Amino acid sequence: MSPMPITDPFEDFGDVAELARGLDDADPAVRRVAVLALAETADPDAVPPLARAAADPDPDVRRQAALSLGGFDGPETAAALAGALTDPDRSVATAAAESLTELKDARAGDPLLPLAGHGDAFVRAAALRALRGLRLPAALGPAVAALGDPEPAVRAQGVGVIAYLKREEALPSLIAATRDADAEVRRAAVGGLAFARHGSAVEAIAAALHDAEWSVRETAAEALGRAGTAEGAEASGEVLIAALGDATWQVRQKALRSLGRLKLHRAVPTVLAALSEEMASLRKEAAAALGEIADPAAQAGLEGVANDPDPDVRKTARWALARLAA
16 A cells, blocks of 8 residues: 655645735625635734734724634734724624634733723723733733723733732732622632632632622632632631522532532531432532542431432432442
């Protein structure tokens, strides 16, 4: 058998220079097709013509170019998308904002950092959202400054940058954001504190279990299981046990999960009571938590749901019983 021929992975899609000539056509529909063809090559040499198309007179061509640039990376891609982010046509700017989140090259931060202080709140929020994934230390200053922005969407993205950087010196800023007037900002800040094995962070998360917005309480219940330490498990467990009486089932579910992570034996009686929850997902979560804690005192309760009507509950209860027997 003859060997397989070696082929150029780009040859089936045409020559980039030839395809780029379609961008000079008078018909915007032809230019848009040229953009699509250039994107299909996946050839880095397609970035300069796609960047040129991002400034095309026709908004549909610009939008397609912004979307297509999301398949590439690097500083030239970032510069083109940063320019498209300020496009007067919002559909183009929105496409650029989505493509910017795909960037992984740290050099993409150079054109984005100045946009964190742009006059348009949409641009500020989109720039911060893109910077979050790049994890640039230089983004910390603009992100902290964004916490004072009048727009909640910008503040929430600033919190996201700070949380991704996981810098201890930013803890006070994140803790302050847990008291923001906007629920989404508070929720993002509470979730962002989960990385910190620090008493003040755990206290702020615990306080959020009393937030008026259930989504913030849900995030706090989950974050406590991640931020809790062996030393702080008792304090975290106290508020998590209380959270099992929350009126919202999502909060109770995350509290059960966190109690399992913390392996808090003192929580066993309250978690056992959750085996009687009406929702099968909560009974399953309670059984899983009891399996993680692995306290012999849970055996009778787990045996009681080993034949639960719900198959997931039965499976989890039997897994938990096996953990107790190990």
